[in-house]
Amino acid sequence: MKGTGTLEREARTGVRTRIGLLICFLLGTALVIGGLQGQREQAASGFESEGAYQAIYALSGDVNRMEQTLRRDLESLDESERMAAEAAAREILTAGGQDGAETMAADRLWKYAAVYEAVNGPKVGARDRRTLTEMGAAAGETFRREALRRLSDESLPLPEETADSFSGLEGSAAREMLLQQIVTSAAAQEADFTEHINHLKKNVRGKDLQKTAFGMIAEGSLNWAWKTVIGNSRTVILTGVLLMLDVLMLYLLMRAERNWRVDLKWIMILGIVDFLLVFQVVPVVYMVARAFFPEGSFSLETMRRLFGYALNGEALKNTLIASFATMILGTAIAFPLAWLVGRTNLYGRRFFRALFVMTYMVPPYVGAMAWLRLMNPNVGTINQWLRAAFHLSDAPGPLNVYTIPGMIWVLTCFYYPYAFITISRAMEKMDPSLEEASRISGASPVKTILTVTLPMMTPSLIAGALLVFISAASCFGIPSIIGTPGNVNTVTTRIVEYTSLGQQGMNDATGLAVFLMAVALAILFLSDVVLARKQYITVSGKSVSPAIVDLRKARLPLTVLVGLFAVIVVALPFATILTTSFKTDVGKSMWAEGNFTLGNWTAIFSRAETLGCLKNSLIFAATAATVGLVISCVMSYLLQRTSIRGRGIHNFLITLGSGTPSVVIALGLIMTMRGDFGVNIYNTAWILIIAYLIKYLMMGMRTVVSAMSQIHVSLEECSQVSGAGWFRTMTRITGPLIFPSIAAGWFLIFIPSFYELSMTTLLYSSTTKTIGYQLYEYWTFTSQPMSCAMAFGILLIVILLNFLLNRLTKGEFSI
C-alpha cells in the first residue's frame, strides 16, 4: 500500500546510500594503499621503526620555530655579521661530515644545524645548560646575538655566563660548543625538544640514516597527513581494512534487508563487529597461525617439542584428570542439591539456595587460599583436628592439599555452583504437571525422578557438567596457588610459566594455549549441540511455583546433611580466611598468645599501593561492565528483534570469547596488541578492560537477551507506530522495561572483572595492577594473613554488590 511518492523517496535513499557506501569503500581502499605506501617508504628509507617518523615530524615542528627565533636574532645583526655567522655554521657542519651544508639555503641551514648539534654536538655542562635554559627570553636573545657574532669573529670574547663549558676548548671546538649553546638557548623555548631528540636518537641509528633524518627535518617535507600515514602505517592499514569490510558488510546486509536507511543501529552493529574482529578474532587466528607456522611455514615442530616434553605431558594429564573428576564430583553434588533446594520442602531451602549460588561469585583463588590453610599437611587446621581427634602421630597428613585429589576437592568446592545454577534454573522452569502426570499415571516419587525429572534434566545436566569441566580446565587461580607449591602442574600454569621464557617460551605457550582453546571450544560446541537438540524446558502458564515434594521423615536428616555440606564448603573456608586475617603467625591459633592482630587490616587500608590497586580494579571493572552492557543491549536487540542475516555471528563470537580460557585470551592479546597489527595497548589499562570484556561479555548479554525475549515485540511496535524512532523506542520503552536485567548484566560483568586474576597476571603493568593481582602478590611473596584480609575485603565487597543489585532490581535479581 505504498504510495508512489514513498517508493520514489525510498529509491532515492537507496541510491544515495549506495553512493555513500561506495565513497566510504574507496576511502578505505585509499587508506590501505596509503598505509602500504607508507610501509614501503619506511622500508626504503631504512628507518627501522615507525617511531623514526614520529620523531622526525615532531622535530620538524620544533626546529621550524627555533629557526624563526634564530632568524630574529640574525636580523638584529648587520648584513655582514649575519653572512659571517652563516658561513661559520656551514663550516662547522661540513667539518662534521654533513655534505651539502655549503650550498644549503639559509633557513634550512639553521634548522639543520639545530638538530645536528642537538644530536651530535658537544655536551654542554649541566650547570651551563641550566643557565641557558633559565635565562629568560630577553637575556637569551642577547646571549644568542653575542654568540652569533662571536661565531665568525674569534677576536670577540667567549660568553661569560657559560664559561665552564669552554674551558680547555679552543678554535673550532670552541666554535662548535658556541653553536651548540646557541641551539640550546633557542631550544629553551621548545618544551619537548629534548624529549623529541631522545626519541630520534633511539629510533634512528647510524650516520647515514641520521643525515637523511636531519635532511627531512630541515626540509620540513613531512606534512601532518603523511606523518600520520607513515608513522602509523599499520594502524592506517587496519583502519582501511576495517572500513572496507564494514562497507561491504553494510552493503550486503542492507541488500538482504532491503532497507537503505543508514541509522544508529547499523553503526553500532558494525562497531561491535569491528571490536570483536580486532580484539578477538585477530588474536585467536594469530595464535593458531603462530602455533602451526612458527617460522612462516607450516610445521608441527612446536607441537612435537611441547608434547615430547615430559612436564607438559604431565600437566596435560593433570588437567584432564582434575577437570574430569571435578566435573563428575561437582555434578553429582549439584543435581541432588538443586533438587532438594528447588523441589522439596527442605528446611531453609531459600537460604541454602542463596548461599550456594553466592559461592559462584567468590573468586576461586580465595577458596584455594582457604583450603590451603585448612588442609596443609603440616599446619592445616583440619589436619590438626583430625590428628587430635584420632590420636594420630605428628607426621604430616592425613590430608594433603598439595596433591591432585586436593586440587580436585578445591576445584569442586568452587565450580559445583556452575552446575548447580544451570540445573536448578532448568528444574525451576520445568512444568510441574510433567511430574504430576507421572504420579497420576501410577509412578512413585522416586520412579518419577528417574523416568521423568532426570531425563528431562539431562540436557541441563550435561551442559552444567561441561561448564564445570571447562571452568576447571581453564582455571589458573587454584592450580597456581595450590599446584605450584605442590609441584602439580596444569596446562594453565605451564602457559603462564612459558610466557616468561622469551621468544621460544612464547611459541611454546602459544602451542599449549591453542591446544587448551581447542579442547574448550570443542566442549562448548558439544554442549551447545546437546542443548539445542534436546531443549525440553517447557514453560507453562499455570502453576507458577513448582510442585514441592514432601520429604516427610527424611526432611530433617536431609536438611542436616545439606547444612553440613554448607558448613564445609562455604562457612569453613570463609571463617578460615577471616581468622587468618587476624593472625601474626599463620601456623598458630588466632587466640594463641600475642597472635591476634589488627595489623593486617590496618595495613591494607593504609597502604597507598593497595588503595591504588583497588581504585584500578573498580575503574577497569566499571568500564568493562559499562561498555559490555552497551554491547549487550545492542546484541539482544539484534538477536530478539531483527532477522538481519549474520546476527548470529556476533552471538557466536561472544559465546566463543567467554568459552575461551582466560589465559588464552590474555596470551593472544599480549601477542597481537603491541602494535604489530596497528593497535598498541600493551601495558595500558585498555588491554585489561578488553580482556575482561571478551571473557565476561556473555554473562551480561545472556541476561539482557533473556529479558528482552520476554518483552513482546508489540510494545516496541506500538512505540514506533506512535512515531518514535528506533533510538527513542529503545531508550523510552525497551530500556526501562529491561532495566533490572540491565543492572543485573552490569554486575555480572563487573563482579568477575573486579577480582579477576588469570588474565591480569599476564596483562598487568606496574601502573595497572589490580586488587586481584595485588592479593596474589601478597599471598606469594609477602604475607598470607594480609592477603587473607584483602580476600575477605573482596568477599565483603562482592556480597555488598550482590545486595545492592538485589535492592536495585527490587529482588528480581541477585546472583
Place this chain on the structure above:
Amino acid sequence: MATVTIRHVTKTFGENTVLREFDAVFGDGEFVTLLGPSGCGKTTMLRMIAGFEKPSTGEIYLDDTLVSGGKTFVPPEKRGVGMVFQSYAVWPHMNVFDNVAYPLKIQKRSREAIRTAVEKVLEAVHLSRYADRLPNQLSGGQQQRVALARALVAEPKLLLLDEPLSNLDAKLRESMRFEIKEIQRRTGITVVYVTHDQTEAMAMSDRIFLINRGEVQQEGSPADIYNRPNSPFVADFLGKVDFFSGEVRQGEIVFPDMGGQSLPYSGDRTGKVRVAVRPENFILCDDGPMEGILETWYYLGDVNDCRVRVGQTIIRVIAGGFLYGTLRVGEKVRLRARDIMVFPDEGALEEILSIQT
C-alpha cells in the same frame, strides 16, 4: 466405575481460604463440571481429588475408600485415577507411544498387553498414525489427545480434566468437547471436569457445580442453573443477562427507570426486586406489554443483536435472524418477556457480580 464422595472439605493456604466446606457426591458414570472464575478454588478441589493437595479439613472417598482425611492420605499414584492437565504435560523426551504406554509400564503389564491397549486408545483419539512422533512434532490439539489417551489407557475409574481445552483454538475446542463427551459416554467413566468456560460446562456436563470465592453457589443440571439461577451472580456467570430494578405491585413488576412501564408477574416476591432477563427472552411482538424505540440493530446472521430504549433504560434484545429488514431504527416497537428471573434487591449489583480473581 466410581463414585467420589467429598465430605466438608476446606482448603486453606496460610491465611487464605481457597475452598470452604465443599460437600458433594459425584455419581458413578456422571460427568461433573466444577465451573467458576479463575481463582475460585475449582482446580484446588480437583487436585485434592487427584492427591496433589491435602484437604485442610474434611474427607474424600473414592468409591468407599477414604483417600484423604484424618491421618489417611493415599498418594496420587495409588489412587488409580486418570488426569489431563491444562498444559497437556506430555513428556517431551518420549514419543507418543511411550507417553501413552507409561501408566501400563508402571503396572508392569506384558509387552503384548501394552501394545494392544495403547493401539486401542490411540485409535480412539485418532492418533494411530502418530505413534512414533515426538511431542514437539505434534500440534496443540494432538498433544491434547496424547494426554487424554495417556489418562485413559489404564482404564481408570475416574478421569480428572483440568481445563483441558483452554489452550486450544475455538474450532478445535468445540470438536474436542464432543470427542471427550463421546469417549465418556462410550466408556461410562466418571468424569470431573474443571473449566471457567460456561459454554463448555453447559455442553458436556450432567451436573455443574458453580463455584465462586471458594464456595459452591449452585449445583444442578445445565438447564437448571441456566434457567433457574439462585442468585444474580449465577445468572450473570452463565450467559448474557440484563438486570433491572423494579417493584412488585399487584401481579406486575413496575420499572421506575422505564417510565413506569411494567411486566406481568405471578411469583411470590414483594417489594423492591432485581429482575434479570436474558436478551433472547425479550421478544419483539405487536402486542407486548412494554413499548420502546429501536435504537440499534446489528445483523449477525443467525440472530439480530438489537438495543431498545424503554424510558431511560436501554434493553438488549436478541431477535431471530429471520426478522432482519422488518423493522427500522427509530421505530416504535413492543416487547414481551418470558422466563424472567426475580431476585430480592440486595444493594450494589456490581459487588454481587464482581468476580474475584
